[in-house]
Amino acid sequence: MRYLPLTDTDRSDMLATIGASSIDDLFVDVPEEARLKGPIEGLPLHASEMAVERHMRRLSKKNLAAADAPFFLGAGAYRHHVPASVDHIIQRGEFLTAYTPYQPEIAQGTLQMLFEFQTQVAKLYGCAVANASMYDGSTSCWEAVAMASRVTKRNRAVLSGALHPHYAEVVRTMAKFTGDEIADAPVAIQPAPDNDGLIARIDDRTSCVVVQYPDILGRIPDLAQIAEAAHEKGALLIAVNTEPVALGAIKSPGELGADIVVGEGQSIGVGLQFGGPYLGLFAVRDPKHVRQMPGRLCGETVDAEGKRGFVLTLSTREQHIRREKATSNICTNSGLCALAFNVHMTLLGEEGLRRLAAWNHSLACKAADRLAKVPGVTVLNDTFFNEFTIQVGRDARELVRKLADQGILAGVSLGRLYPQSGGLDDALLVAVTETTSEEDIEALAAALEGELA
Template sequence: MRYLPLTQADRSAMLDRIGVSSIDDLFVDVPEEARLSGPIGGLPLHAGEMAVERHMQRLSRRNLAAGDAPFFLGAGAYRHHVPASVDHVIQRGEFLTAYTPYQPEIAQGTLQMLFEFQTQVARLYGCAVANASMYDGSTACWEAVAMAGRVTRRKRVVLSGALHPHYAEVVRTMAKFTDDEIADALPSLQGTPDNEGLIARIDDETSCVVVQYPDILGRIPDLGAIAEAAHAKGALLVAVNTEPVALGAIKSPGELGADIVVGEGQAIGVGLQFGGPYLGLFAVRDARHARQMPGRLCGETVDAEGKRGFVLTLSTREQHIRREKATSNICTNSGLCALAFSVHMTLLGEEGLRRLAACNHSLACEAADRLAQIPGVELLNDSFFNEFTLRLGTDARQVVRRLADDGVLAGVSLGRLFPGVDALEDGLLVAVTETTTREDIETLASALQEALA
């Protein structure tokens, strides 16, 4: 295929048609500090291939990889062991290049995998129906909000203060184009979530309440009580889960009354990968709401000869149907990541997931008890799964930087997640998984005690 670049006349005609004077006008919504003012720093404008490779290798050596240091980062992206067989399967040629099955009759393997993936997600979340995946947890969160608006025909959205701030920011950004009213808040550094305060914010105009489970501080909110309060006002409960391994130890959101359950599937089968690609999960408890779900649904059927087969039962994205009838235009599924999730989940099985969850929780309890012994350190949580919050009594960002310089990735500072909020700046979010050793815990404890001395 020949590459035919646009001429300046072509560009001018396109810009004129959409009513802007320059390409820069298309990026006015991106904050100026986030835009490049020139070429990427440090890269030469012209260089040979070997020179570029050497330059990139030098840059890569400046990174501290997750497996090269005691690692306690979490906040929505978790380091878990991914069996080698997962990578082996997803790199098979029939899977590696698979994208949208536009001709389902010749994509039976892909469709079967997605069907089984949907079944796994629905069971994990305690729901009736799950879709064939989405981009990531944050965009899935917004899609849940948009779906709740379609179902309830309301425009007011109540966000828990303990929702991941990046997820909340995606919701606020997208709501600018839909005129939804976003009622958000900030978390308070207390041992248990403020369930009563959240419930008090629900009114007769609320379309949905969005709650993270476990929340951004690692606490476990009372979804049952929140669901009951939301339903009493005619609103839906959207539960967000960023650590699916937790659902091997705590009740599923659907079981507790959540109407829409979304989350990030990265923790199962997908490595950290410097932030992506990741995997959005989306499910609904009531099958009657399936028609309002974004994305695709794969279904099981039989062919003309009565043999088992798979089809795209529902595809509600703007590529497939009339744009005005589409539920979403950002709902491309993450097919390869969904495959990795499904392979890993199949290898684990229900018993394996429960054992993995128990291992995570046990190690996290050991770490919390050890770190709480350090003078000046306070354990915030009354309960948690594998992630908890410490109060350090000083700016946690400075502590995290100092420990990183010493080769210890101590966690995520709340000051980084909530910049400018003084009441949260001494909070440190610590995540512990099965990849954490007791030696790692002791290394963190020693380094943290020295840093706070």
């Protein structure tokens, strides 16, 4: 296929048609400081393919890969072991190249996979119905807020201060275009979540309360108490889960009264992969809310011969129906990642997930106990699954950089997640999974002892 570039006249005609004076007018919503003013300094305008490959290899050697060091990063992206069989199955041609199954008669395999994926997510979340995946956890969170507004006919969303700040920022950004009022609060650095403070912010105008479970500090809030308070005011409870492995050990959000459960599915079947792609999960506890769900829903039926078959039962994305009737305009559903989740979850089964969760929690307890013995370290949490917060009495960002120079990826500093907030600079979020060895834990503890001495 030939590349046919636009001429200056073509560009002028297109801009005139949409009423823009220049191409820069198309980027007015991008902050000025985030826009390039010209070519990137030091980057040549062109180079040979071999020169680019050599340059990229040199750059890659500066990385410290997750598998090459004691690894304690989390905060919504977790390193778990993904069996080789997952990658083998998702790379089969019939799955790897499949797209949206517009023609169900020739896409039965894809539809069956999505149906089974929905079943797994619904059971994991303790809900009646799950959709066929979404873009990622943060956009799923916003879609839940938008759905709550449609269901309750209200437009005030109350966010827990312990909701992941990136998720909260996505909600605030999207709400600018819908008129929803977002009532958020600063995160409280304390051993237990501030459930009472959150409940006090719920009023008769509230459409939903958004709570992370476990929260950004690793604590486990009492969803049942919050659900009761929300329902008394006619609001919905949205539970956000960024670590699905935790649900092999703690009660499901739906079981505790959450009306909409959303989250990130990356932990199961999908590697870290330099930050993407990810997998948004979305489920509702009450079947009557199904028609307000975003995305699409695969269903089971029988064909004219009475044989089992699968179809797209509901498709509420603008890709399928008129834009003004769509419940979502985020069309990507991360189907290949959903398949990876489906395969990995199938290999684990319920018993395997519970054992994996127990393994994660046991190692996290060992890490918390060991780090608590380091002079200058305080473990904040009363409760946690495989992630907890420690306070180190100094700037955690600087400490993380120093430990990285020693070949240890020590965790995520809360000062990095909350750069505008005071009082968080000495806090470090530490995640432990089945990929963490006891030698890794000892290496982290020893390094902290050396730096904090």
